Amino acid sequence: MIKALRGMKDSLPPESEKYLYFLERTIAIVRKYGYEYIETPLLEETALFKRSVGESSDIVGKEMYQFVDKGGNDVCLRPEGTAGVVRSFIEHKRDRLGGVNRFFYYGPMFRYERPQKGRLRQFRQFGVESFGEESFYEDANIILMLKEILDFFSISYTLKLNSLGCHECLPPFREELVRFLGDIEDGLCEDCVRRKATNPIRVFDCKNPACQQLLEPAPRLGEALCLACDRHFSDLTKTLEHLGVPYEIDPNLVRGLDYYNRTAFEFVSESLGAQNAVAGGGRYDRLVEFLGGRPTPAIGFAIGVERILEMITLPSKEREGYYFGALCEEAIPTLFARAQKERQSDRVTISYQAKSLKAHLKAADKAAARYCVIIGEEELANNTIWVKDLLQKREEIRSAG
Numbered sequence: 001m002i003k004a005l006r007g008m009k010d011s012l013p014p015e016s017e018k019y020l021y022f023l024e025r026t027i028a029i030v031r032k033y034g035y036e037y038i039e040t041p042l043l044e045e046t047a048l049f050k051r052s053v054g055e056s057s058d059i060v061g062k063e064m065y066q067f068v069d070k071g072g073n074d075v076c077l078r079p080e081g082t083a084g085v086v087r088s089f090i091e092h093k094r095d096r097l098g099g100v101n102r103f104f105y106y107g108p109m110f111r112y113e114r115p116q117k118g119r120l121r122q123f124r125q126f127g128v129e130s131f132g133e134e135s136f137y138e139d140a141n142i143i144l145m146l147k148e149i150l151d152f153f154s155i156s157y158t159l160k161l162n163s164l165g166c167h168e169c170l171p172p173f174r175e176e177l178v179r180f181l182g183d184i185e186d187g188l189c190e191d192c193v194r195r196k197a198t199n200p201i202r203v204f205d206c207k208n209p210a211c212q213q214l215l216e217p218a219p220r221l222g223e224a225l226c227l228a229c230d231r232h233f234s235d236l237t238k239t240l241e242h243l244g245v246p247y248e249i250d251p252n253l254v255r256g257l258d259y260y261n262r263t264a265f266e267f268v269s270e271s272l273g274a275q276n277a278v279a280g281g282g283r284y285d286r287l288v289e290f291l292g293g294r295p296t297p298a299i300g301f302a303i304g305v306e307r308i309l310e311m312i313t314l315p316s317k318e319r320e321g322y323y324f325g326a327l328c329e330e331a332i333p334t335l336f337a338r339a340q341k342e343r344q345s346d347r348v349t350i351s352y353q354a355k356s357l358k359a360h361l362k363a364a365d366k367a368a369a370r371y372c373v374i375i376g377e378e379e380l381a382n383n384t385i386w387v388k389d390l391l392q393k394r395e396e397i398r399s400a401g
């Protein structure tokens, strides 16, 4: 038997229904904040991700579904959504219009990772990207919006925050860190040795306890921020405090993608296990310019759909619409025509098999129908239908008209 590929999942009811419920409610929330829908292709030129997510990241370095297509183009299934949205924003000259543009998107992403609980090779994200606003209020706004989404679904979480500095304060800090790392003779894991050479601040993301111990006395970016970055971060944290939003500053939060600067954040939920980040994001003020657009500050986040669905309970279905059943074969044509008429205004499920009343009532209950409509010999003869209101527990005979 042919099975789905490792790390790729089908979505069937009730999980698939939960996804639609999540989308519907989340879209309603982001629309309140002025976000509009954007859709970009699943396949992009590999160079887009190399330049934005970064060659030194694990995503680009090890996890891309990359191939050469029939036209000889080096292409890649998108490992994340931000890069494609930025490309589209520039390609459609939205960067030249000025003002603020806010987008949301959702759909599958692909990373060739080692699958485990909460980590798939094809997974879905719900993401937002805001362009053109450099105020720390936009950082607060986007964090509040994400918090509103998680609160709506009654998810418990911790908000982790950090500042990654900017092109002024990051390079001198990086040099200081490289000097510190240079003094460590051995003990760092293979990945950290590689990071030391390619993107040293990523060492803080290492989960290896030996590396974490070695990094304990390392210099921290939070203490090396320039005045403007320090101000941006303290204005943001003050605003969150003013609004009563609890947060934790996590100096190890460096994110796995290279385009970030200043604010970086993650919402983590202990109930998820090892892969505990339900959503993550941050500022990327230089990416639009770096990919060829006009300088445009930007910030965004993405929610891991599979992870959030684990923690959402689908509200119990309310009884709705009709269930149609026949007691004898001869009643089925009439039943079919009547059901079709009712379907113009209501949800209708219909059984094509003649069955006992008891069997139909059971099926109507399973279909969460409000009314069970039955036609048997008697109803056919009298041109009537038998209707039971399954909520009010009342029965009546109605004219079939």
Ligand code: HAM
Pocket: 079, 080, 081, 082, 111, 113, 118, 119, 120, 121, 123, 124, 125, 127, 128, 129, 256, 257, 277, 278, 279, 280, 281, 282, 299, 300, 301, 302, 303, 304, 305, 306, 307
């Ligand atoms: P990210 O942290 O790589 O950020 O992914 C965002 C979320 O996607 C994670 O917090 C996690 O919930 C989920 N996720 C990531 N990888 C997997 C996986 N293999 N299986 C299941 N879920 C996963 C980004 O992708 C950025 N583009 C977010 C962003 C938008 N930053 C600015 N704008």
